[in-house]
Amino acid sequence: xxxxxxxxxxxxxxxxxEMALADRLFRKLKERxxxxxxxxxxRDSYGKGEQIAHEICTEAARALDLDVSTDFAxxxxxxxxxxxxxxxxxxxxxxxxxxxxxxxxxxxxxVVAGLAALxxxxxxxxxxxxxxxxxxxxxxxxxxxxxxRHSGHVGSRAALGLFSEEELDSAVRQDTGLSxxxxxxxxxxxxxxxxxxxxxxxxxxxxxxxxLHIEQGPVLEREGYPVGVxxxxxxxxxxxxxxxxxxxxxxxxxxxxxxxxxxIAAADFIGAMDQAWERVLARGGDLVFTVGKLYTDASVHxxxxxxGEVRFCIDLRSQDETVLQEMAxxxxxxxxxxxxxxxxxxxxxxxxxxxxxxxxxxxxxxLMEGCRALGIAAMDxxxxxxxxxxxxxxxxxxxxxxxxxxxxxSHNPDEAMEMDDFALATRLLAWFFTTR
Amino acid sequence: xxxxxxxxxxxxxxxxxEMALADRLFRKLKERxxxxxxxxxxRDSYGKGEQIAHEICTEAARALDLDVSTDFAxxxxxxxxxxxxxxxxxxxxxxxxxxxxxxxxxxxxxVVAGLAALxxxxxxxxxxxxxxxxxxxxxxxxxxxxxxRHSGHVGSRAALGLFSEEELDSAVRQDTGLSxxxxxxxxxxxxxxxxxxxxxxxxxxxxxxxxLHIEQGPVLEREGYPVGVxxxxxxxxxxxxxxxxxxxxxxxxxxxxxxxxxxIAAADFIGAMDQAWERVLARGGDLVFTVGKLYTDASVHxxxxxxGEVRFCIDLRSQDETVLQEMAxxxxxxxxxxxxxxxxxxxxxxxxxxxxxxxxxxxxxxLMEGCRALGIAAMDxxxxxxxxxxxxxxxxxxxxxxxxxxxxxSHNPDEAMEMDDFALATRLLAWFFTTR
Numbered sequence: 001x002x003x004x005x006x007x008x009x010x011x012x013x014x015x016x017x018e019m020a021l022a023d024r025l026f027r028k029l030k031e032r033x034x035x036x037x038x039x040x041x042x043r044d045s046y047g048k049g050e051q052i053a054h055e056i057c058t059e060a061a062r063a064l065d066l067d068v069s070t071d072f073a074x075x076x077x078x079x080x081x082x083x084x085x086x087x088x089x090x091x092x093x094x095x096x097x098x099x100x101x102x103x104x105x106x107x108x109x110x111v112v113a114g115l116a117a118l119x120x121x122x123x124x125x126x127x128x129x130x131x132x133x134x135x136x137x138x139x140x141x142x143x144x145x146x147x148x149r150h151s152g153h154v155g156s157r158a159a160l161g162l163f164s165e166e167e168l169d170s171a172v173r174q175d176t177g178l179s180x181x182x183x184x185x186x187x188x189x190x191x192x193x194x195x196x197x198x199x200x201x202x203x204x205x206x207x208x209x210x211x212l213h214i215e216q217g218p219v220l221e222r223e224g225y226p227v228g229v230x231x232x233x234x235x236x237x238x239x240x241x242x243x244x245x246x247x248x249x250x251x252x253x254x255x256x257x258x259x260x261x262x263x264i265a266a267a268d269f270i271g272a273m274d275q276a277w278e279r280v281l282a283r284g285g286d287l288v289f290t291v292g293k294l295y296t297d298a299s300v301h302x303x304x305x306x307x308g309e310v311r312f313c314i315d316l317r318s319q320d321e322t323v324l325q326e327m328a329x330x331x332x333x334x335x336x337x338x339x340x341x342x343x344x345x346x347x348x349x350x351x352x353x354x355x356x357x358x359x360x361x362x363x364x365x366x367l368m369e370g371c372r373a374l375g376i377a378a379m380d381x382x383x384x385x386x387x388x389x390x391x392x393x394x395x396x397x398x399x400x401x402x403x404x405x406x407x408x409x410s411h412n413p414d415e416a417m418e419m420d421d422f423a424l425a426t427r428l429l430a431w432f433f434t435t436r
Numbered sequence: 437x438x439x440x441x442x443x444x445x446x447x448x449x450x451x452x453x454e455m456a457l458a459d460r461l462f463r464k465l466k467e468r469x470x471x472x473x474x475x476x477x478x479r480d481s482y483g484k485g486e487q488i489a490h491e492i493c494t495e496a497a498r499a500l501d502l503d504v505s506t507d508f509a510x511x512x513x514x515x516x517x518x519x520x521x522x523x524x525x526x527x528x529x530x531x532x533x534x535x536x537x538x539x540x541x542x543x544x545x546x547v548v549a550g551l552a553a554l555x556x557x558x559x560x561x562x563x564x565x566x567x568x569x570x571x572x573x574x575x576x577x578x579x580x581x582x583x584x585r586h587s588g589h590v591g592s593r594a595a596l597g598l599f600s601e602e603e604l605d606s607a608v609r610q611d612t613g614l615s616x617x618x619x620x621x622x623x624x625x626x627x628x629x630x631x632x633x634x635x636x637x638x639x640x641x642x643x644x645x646x647x648l649h650i651e652q653g654p655v656l657e658r659e660g661y662p663v664g665v666x667x668x669x670x671x672x673x674x675x676x677x678x679x680x681x682x683x684x685x686x687x688x689x690x691x692x693x694x695x696x697x698x699x700i701a702a703a704d705f706i707g708a709m710d711q712a713w714e715r716v717l718a719r720g721g722d723l724v725f726t727v728g729k730l731y732t733d734a735s736v737h738x739x740x741x742x743x744g745e746v747r748f749c750i751d752l753r754s755q756d757e758t759v760l761q762e763m764a765x766x767x768x769x770x771x772x773x774x775x776x777x778x779x780x781x782x783x784x785x786x787x788x789x790x791x792x793x794x795x796x797x798x799x800x801x802x803l804m805e806g807c808r809a810l811g812i813a814a815m816d817x818x819x820x821x822x823x824x825x826x827x828x829x830x831x832x833x834x835x836x837x838x839x840x841x842x843x844x845x846s847h848n849p850d851e852a853m854e855m856d857d858f859a860l861a862t863r864l865l866a867w868f869f870t871t872r
Contacts, residue, residue, distance in 0.1 A: 037735070099738050144738040217689030234688055240739055249845035251726035252670055252753045253653030253820035256717060263727045267706035274700050281692060290687035291699045292741045295731035299473070302535050302580040303676055303749045304821075305728045305847045313739045317688045384689035385740075409685035411741045 006126050006434040014120035015430055019423050021060070022116045028056050030104045040413025043098040043107075045139035045146065045154070046074070046183035047173075053096035057111055057136050064119050066134075072194035073158035074187055076136035080118045082128040088207040089131035090433050091397075092117075095140030095155065095388060102141070103415025105214045109404060109422060111136045113212040117430040130207060132433050135159075137388050139180075144411075146171040146180055147240050149350040154180070156388035160395050161199030165191075170350075207436070208363060209392035209399040212429050214417050216385045220405035226421040227428060228381035228403035229367045233390040234286070234317040235356035237328045239348050241313065244269070246344040248300065248308030262310040263296065265342035270294075272334045273314075276327065285323050288384060290315040314348075319356045319382060328353070357390035360398035363432075367400060370431045376424045385410075402428055442562050442870040450556035451866055455859050457496070458552045464492050466540045476849025479534040479543075481575035481582065481590070482510070482619035483609075489532035493547055493572050500555050502570075508630035509594035510623055512572035516554045518564040524643040525567035526869050527833075528553075531576030531591065531824060538577070539851025541650045545840060545858060547572045549648040553866040566643060568869050571595075573824050575616075580847075582607040582616060583676050585786040590616070592824035596831050597635030601627075606786075643872070644799060645828035645835040648865050650853050652821045656841035662857040663864060664817035664839035665803045669826040670722070670753040671792035673764045675784050677749065680705070682780040684736065684744030699732065699743045701778035706730075708770045709750075712763065721759050724820060726751040750784075755792045755818060764789070793826035799836035799868075806867045812860045821846075838864055 033041045033049045043049035054076050061068045061078035069077045076096075082089070094110025114134030121128065138155030139145075150171035157163040168191050171180040184191045215221075220228050246260035270291055277289040294312040301307055316327045328351060335346035364380075371378040381403055393399040404425040407416040469477045469485045479485035490512050497504045497514035505513050512532075518525070530546025550570030557564065574591030575581075586607035593599040604627050607616040620627045651657075656664050682696030706727055713725040730748040737743055752763045764787060771782035800816075807814040817839055829835040840861040843852040 039736070099740060101736050141740070144740055215689065216686035217691065218694050219691075236688070238739065248848045250652035250821055250847045251728055251751045252672070252724060252822065253651065254724070254845055255653065255655075255820075256713065256724065258654055261726070263730050264706060264710050267703040267710070267727075270700060270703035271707045274703070277692065288688060288690070288692065290697070290740075290742055291703075292687055292739050292743050293732050293734075293737045294699050294702075294743070294746065295734070296729050298731070300475070300537050301729045302847065303674065303728050303751055304535060304577075304580055304726075306726055307728050307730070308848075310730065315687045315739055384691075385686055386688065409690055411686045411738065412684040412744075 006128065007431060008124060011120060011124040011126050014123040015427050017123065018116040018119040019419065021119050022112050022422065023419065025056065025060060025112045025115065026104060029053055029108055032056065035101055040101040041098050041104050042100060043096060045097045045142045046180065046187050050097040050138065051187060053108065054136055057096065057115065060115055064115070064122055066118060071159055071200040072190045072197065073155055074138045074184065074189040075155045075159050077133050078115065079131050079133040080121055082130040082132065084130055087130040088205055089133055091133050091135055091206050091209045092211065092429065093135035093137065094211050094213055096136045097139055097141045099141050099144040099411045101413055103410050103413055105406065105415050105417045106216065106410040107140060109214050109417065110212045113422065113426040113429055116426050117433065120430060126434070128433055129436060140388055142171070143238065143240065145173055147174050148172045149352065151352050152354055152386060153388055153391050156391040158194060159199065159201045160391055162391060162395065165195050203395050203397050206397045208360065209389055209397050210363065210429060210432060211387060211389045212402045212404065212425055213387060214406040214410055214415065215381065215403040216410040218409065219381055220403060221407050223379060225377050225379045226405050226424050227371065227376050227378040229364055229378055230359050230383045230401035230403055231364070231380050232319050232359055233357040233383040233387055234319050235321060235324055236354045236386055237316040237324050237351060239314040239331065239351050241349040243309060243311045243347045244344050245347060246308050249306045251304045251306050254306060259306050260343045261306050262344055263307045265338055265344040266294065266310045266312060268338050268342065269334055269346065272338065273330070276330050280323055286319045287323050287327065288317045317384060321356055324353065354386055354390065355394065357393035359393070359400050363398055363400035366435060367402065367428060367432060370428050374427055374431060376428060442564065443867060444560060447556060447560040447562050450559040451863050453559065454552040454555040455855065457555050458548050458858065459855065461492065461496060461548045461551065462540060465489055465544055468492065471537055476537040477534050477540050478536060479532060481533045481578045482616065482623050486533040486574065487623060489544065490572055493532065493551065496551055500551065500558055502554060507595055507636035508626045508633065509591055509620065510574045510625040511591045511595050513569050514551065515567050515569040516557055518566040518568065520566055523566040524641055525569055527569050527571055527642050527645045528647060528865065529571035529573065530647050530649055531573045533575055533577045535577050535580040535847045537849055539846050539849055541842065541851050541853045542652065542846040543576060545650050545853065546648045549858065549862040549865055552862050553869065556866060564869055565872060576824055578607070579674065579676065581609055583610050584608045585788065587788045588790055588822060589824055589827050592827040594630060595635065595637045596827055598827060598831065601631050639831050639833050642833045644796065645825055645833050646799065646865060646868060647823060647825045648838045648840065648861055649823060650842035650846055650851065651817065651839040652846040654845065655817055656839060657843050659815060661813050661815045662841045663807065663812050663814040663861050665800055665814055666795050666819045666837035666839055667800065667816050668755050668795055669793040669819040669823055670755050671757060671760055672790045672822055673752040673760050673787060675750040675767065675787050677785040679745060679747045679783045680780050681783060682744050685742045687740045687742050690742060695742055696779045697742050698746045698780055701774055701780040702730065702746045702748060704774050704778065705770055705782065708774065709766070712766050716759055722755045723759055723763065724753045753820060757792055760789065790822050790826065791830065793829035795829070795836050796834035799834055802871060803836060803838065803864060803868060806864050810863055810867060812864060
């Protein structure tokens with residue numbers, strides 16, 4: 001097996017030892033980015049919380065004497081030099097932001113695992129064939145913070161030249177009202193220089209991208225595996241800022257036929273999309289459909305008013321491009337038909353899409369070999385959530401992902417990853433880098 | 437005709453003249469209770485805006501040398517003495533509060549009309565057979581301000597002995613978080629004394645209650661009548677504080693069968709109630725159904741989270757007690773069934789009811805006679821909205837209502853009552869008091 005050359009008992013023991021570093025980093029992240037109101041963590045994309053997480057990791061990387069740098073978009077690169085510094089390097093890591101009131105592990109686990117692996121290489125004196133760079137990306141959870149027209153995963157897309165200058169100004173943070181450009185500038189980065197220079201990461205510089213991440217669904221937990229090897233990543237079709245506009249009027253005095261009730265129309269629309277979802281699943285298709293936000297206007301709504309407006313968002317995901325397109329068309333068709341029938345106007349607003357991504361077959365095979373070699377019980381698993389890994393795959397970089405079992409899902413304060421499972425996944429990650 | 441004795445040309449001219457008083461009062465109300473953020477008026481029940489409206493009317497009543505008093509709940513009584521002061525008196529008026537961002541006429545028009553009529557009686561030297569008291573009631577719109585367990589129309593119910601002490605503490609204002617008891621006390625009234633004394637208004641003291649109010653639906657406008665004589669008032673079944681509780685989780689990574697999506701379940705519930713509404717109308721029944729508020733939790737919800745909670749309210753109204761009961765049961769049945777099917781829990785919370793009320797047949801006939809005598813085009817009309825008049829009817833006081841045509845509905849900032857229509861309705865009201 002290719003990895004046997006540099007996989008030693010010393011390295012194995014060093015990985016155990018460095019779990020203490022991982023523990024410290026997770027604790028520090030939780031303490032310093034905890035939600036002041038008490039629930040979960042707040043690492044806002046291009047905001048204070050994300051910045052603190054980057055500082056914590058930078059400090060740890062310096063203590064390990066890694067090469068530390070950032071790009072114009074603020075992504076953080078922490079490199080352990082290999083024997084051949086000119087050879088295409090391994091890249092690993094994940095994002096350091098979170099959703100509002102998110103959990104401590106979503107994103108951060110990938111960066112902490114990378115740092116723990118590099119610390120173990122240092123401790124064991126393992127010299128790898130090529131550089132390994134741990135990346136802390138920016139603004140992967142941008143969709144939970146920025147509204148307007150943007151295509152998500154800002155940090156990795158900026159590094160790979162997939163981010164467009166228009167997004168800089170059209171993406172606006174919901175809480176501050178400021179554009180992404182302003183937020184990047186305020187965080188000390190240089191969006192101007194970003195678009196005046198070639199992409200920071202040319203695909204040819206990368207041997208591959210391997211991202212460790214907690215599973216965000218219940219599958220590993222329910223199936224009883226500590227680790228999953230990801231097969232592919234769902235693409236998305238999203239409307240962040242949809243609305244249904246009717247007319248406010250008295251709830252008691254206006255007969256049904258004169259009403260323009262935004263809430264009943266929106267319920268009708270959601271019901272119709274839910275039925276379409278059921279039909280796709282019934283024919284064996286892959287799809288999830290979510291309306292994560294739905295709200296009447298608190299400054300106007302009342303018990304005794306027919307609601308004249310309701311705002312909502314739409315999140316559709318599938319591994320199948322055709323299903324995504326079909327659903328995107330259905331959103332418009334239902335909006336039109338229900339709007340007409342219910343005398344209201346749907347404004348779906350900007351719709352952003354991310355294409356599905358397939359993980360590298362050779363990497364997947366190697367990772368499964370690693371699990372057998374290390375005695376880790378693992379299963380193949382699709383990724384329902386989007387990840388930076390998808391962006392690397394889109395530009396032709398071979399990409400893989402390792403999922404860690406995690407109870408209670410992610411994007412919520414109750415994430416529960418066991419450190420024992422994390423240790424196994426980190427071991428697999430380190431093993432992978434010793435193979436070539 | 438009974439009214440001919442005291443209906444004189446002088447009184448008719450005086451009513452025209454006193455429209456200037458009405459104009460001044462409406463203008464003052466609008467100026468002093470205008471919404472600082474710009475939309476409509478804010479006369480919050482047992483709050484600052486309602487208090488200002490009461491002060492404006494008190495000042496006007498004193499200028500007309502009426503007998504002015506309040507009861508322990510803060511209702512305002514402004515009386516023009518009649519020939520026989522011991523005889524049961526006419527009571528008229530309406531409420532002086534508004535919904536949040538409400539219109540200037542809903543409620544206030546009834547008090548202003550009463551004051552204009554009394555001013556005209558004074559000016560014309562008309563001596564009436566019995567006292568006429570204009571009442572400015574408190575907290576008729578309480579449902580838009582106070583959550584918790586209460587049965588609405590607090591002012592009139594308190595005056596008539598229909599208000600219960602439990603409501604004082606269980607009703608809590610949504611913006612301040614304070615109980616109704618605290619709000620009454622802060623406004624200078626005496627809830628303790630209220631429950632230590634007999635009701636302020638014994639039904640035997642009242643010859644009848646006649647309330648002028650803008651129409652809150654589009655019927656008079658569409659049918660082309662300036663004035664409507666109300667046949668009956670819809671009862672209500674209301675849940676102010678309903679919720680659907682599921683579980684927050686990742687919107688991409690969790691398959692349909694593991695989800696507990698509160699929004700899709702709530703949409704299903706609203707859709708089921710909407711279909712039930714259609715069925716009642718199809719069989720000729722009377723019903724309106726409204727979900728005026730519907731909102732996920734802004735501090736937790738996100739584009740990429742399955743929503744774990746959505747809160748909403750339910751407002752059902754009918755002239756038919758049986759339909760109301762049927763719908764109240766259906767709410768519970770659908771909540772149960774959809775909760776089970778969708779793996780969520782509906783918490784419908786306290787349900788308050790107001791019974792339908794029938795207007796006095798003799799009063800209705802007399803008012804229609806008045807319309808013919810005065811040359812006013814009028815039609816019979818049901819009231820979809822609840823009114824203080826219903827409470828008087830419930831305790832056996834003969835009650836009637838005069839509706840004034842009003843474009844754009846009420847409970848919104850765009851109410852549009854023409855002063856010409858208001859003048860006709862006020863004339864009808866004054867004429868009615870001269871009949872007996």
